[in-house]
Amino acid sequence: MELPSKLLENAVNEIAQLPGIGKRTALRLALHLLKQPNTQTETLVTSLAKLRSEIQYCSNCHNIADATRCEICNNTTREASVICVVEDVRDVMAIENTGLFKGHYHVLGGKINPMEGVGPSQLNINTLVEKVKSGAVTEIIFALSSTMEGDTTNFYIYKQIQECNIITSTIARGIAIGDELEYADEVTLGRSLIHRIPFEKAIKQV
Amino acid sequence: MELPSKLLENAVNEIAQLPGIGKRTALRLALHLLKQPNTQTETLVTSLAKLRSEIQYCSNCHNIADATRCEICNNTTREASVICVVEDVRDVMAIENTGLFKGHYHVLGGKINPMEGVGPSQLNINTLVEKVKSGAVTEIIFALSSTMEGDTTNFYIYKQIQECNIITSTIARGIAIGDELEYADEVTLGRSLIHRIPFEKAIKQV
Known part of the structure; x- marks a missing residue:
């Protein structure tokens, strides 16, 4: 042309x-x-x-911000001791849209991906580990993509904070709301059976 | 969001x-x-x-240019008396890619489209009519889209230069090279029958 x-x-x-x-x-x-x-x-x-x-990045959670701290970290009504670990800024927005999380975030800036040359040192992992070791954190929720890279990153971080006495969890994997069972893949369906939820608990969340 | x-x-x-x-x-x-x-x-x-x-627009043909005249109009080996009328810059590039046209262009900047508020005065029609009336043009080829608006624009320009003694033509409409007859629409197929080409002429162009 x-x-x-x-x-x-x-x-x-x-x-x-x-x-x-x-x-x-x-x-x-x-x-x-x-x-x-x-x-x-x-x-x-x-x-x-x-x-x-x-543009600036929040000094606390590495989220995009107009100042040195983002609005979420500046919000004193949110629980600073519960931290949701996400891959990037879009995931923060996605979780904020649910309106169901009232803690702080920690934006890693990617996933560990040796194939693309992304190692742990390129991600914001150290600041998270330091935060946990300082004793300010009571719970960590891993909310990374359910891929090999996501799982590797979760495990890498978990290994480093294992000693600290905090609750760790990962967001539930299972059948998406509205999905037909017959089209679900075996791995997802199998996991959703293993991690089944007590019915009384499930109906409360509807 | x-x-x-x-x-x-x-x-x-x-x-x-x-x-x-x-x-x-x-x-x-x-x-x-x-x-x-x-x-x-x-x-x-x-x-x-x-x-x-x-960015500048060629003072002669209204094509996009880096100077007051575009490269095509500056090229002295091209025939200045044969003018291909097109809608916009992309059409110039499309025709140039065929390598089969050695005249000049005239970029109208759109088609007459009353529904979208585009009248003849918003298009570069006057400069074309003046060029034709000055006697510098021997042939006009209309290469506009084969739509209602394209046909209207062709006809509007034709009416204004009808008196001048020049050859006018429009690019052929018909079955595209490689197309299967059974999928062609009736109008196109009908026109391709009416405007059929003598076989000796057709094989020469292959």
């Missing part, structure tokens, strides 16, 4: 570096911006530049 | 204004940029800002 202008070509190449956006989509977006008033591109450009240069 | 930061929220809202990009994709793109080095965002931002502020 030969473009009629170097400026357009540069812009298309830059946009096409974003994940999930190919050259054709990038061209469509660039031509769209050219058809819109100048101000739209200006606000887009300033908001992106500001985002990248001014 | 409540975001943990105002900066992130602004960026997501701006990205989500682009066509085909929703809030979720916008968030994914913004978080991707945050994970990449600062320089990636910087080059993206500068290329977009430069594109919007420095």
Whole structure:
């Protein structure tokens, strides 16, 4: 695809570096911006530049924040001693949307993934272990993806805080609400049998 | 979806204004940029800002250009008297990719579309009519989309240059190369029968 202008070509190449956006989509977006008033591109450009240069990460939980501490950690009505360990910022938002968790979070920034060159030192694991060892934590909930990498990360952290006298748990794996049994995979179905819930407890949570 | 930061929220809202990009994709793109080095965002931002502020439109054909005249109009080996009328810049690139057209283009910038409030005055029709009336043009090829709006635009322009003694044509409509007849719609198939091509002429073009 030969473009009629170097400026357009540069812009298309830059946009096409974003994940999930190919050259054709990038061209469509660039031509769209050219058809819109100048101000739209200006606000887009300033908001992106500001985002990248001014964003901060919460010193306590590594969540994205506008200040040195995020709103969740600053909220004094939340229990600071219960910590939910998640992979990234989107997981914090997903759990916040349930409205069922009133503790603090700890954002790891990824999972241990040797295949992609992500080791424990690249993740925010040390600060979590220190927090636990300082005695400020009573419970840790692991809320990572149910994949090999997620399980490895859970286990790696668990090993380091094993000695500390705290409650550890992982979010339940089982049949999703609304799912038909016949389409569930065997592993999930098998685990949901082993970790069955007392019926009196289950009906209370409905 | 409540975001943990105002900066992130602004960026997501701006990205989500682009066509085909929703809030979720916008968030994914913004978080991707945050994970990449600062320089990636910087080059993206500068290329977009430069594109919007420095881009020019060819004074002759209204194609996108880095100078006052585009490369096609500057190319003296091309026939300036044969003009292919297209809707937008992407159509120029599509026809250039065929390598079969050696004339000049005229980019209208859209089609007449009263439903969306696009009238002839918003398009680059006057400059085309002037060019034809000046006597510099011998042939006009209409290469607009085969839609109601495309046909209307063709006809509107044709009416204005009817008096001038030039050849006018429109690109052939028919069965696409590689298409199975049984799946072709009746209108296309019917037209391809009416505008059938002498066999000797057809085999020469293979």
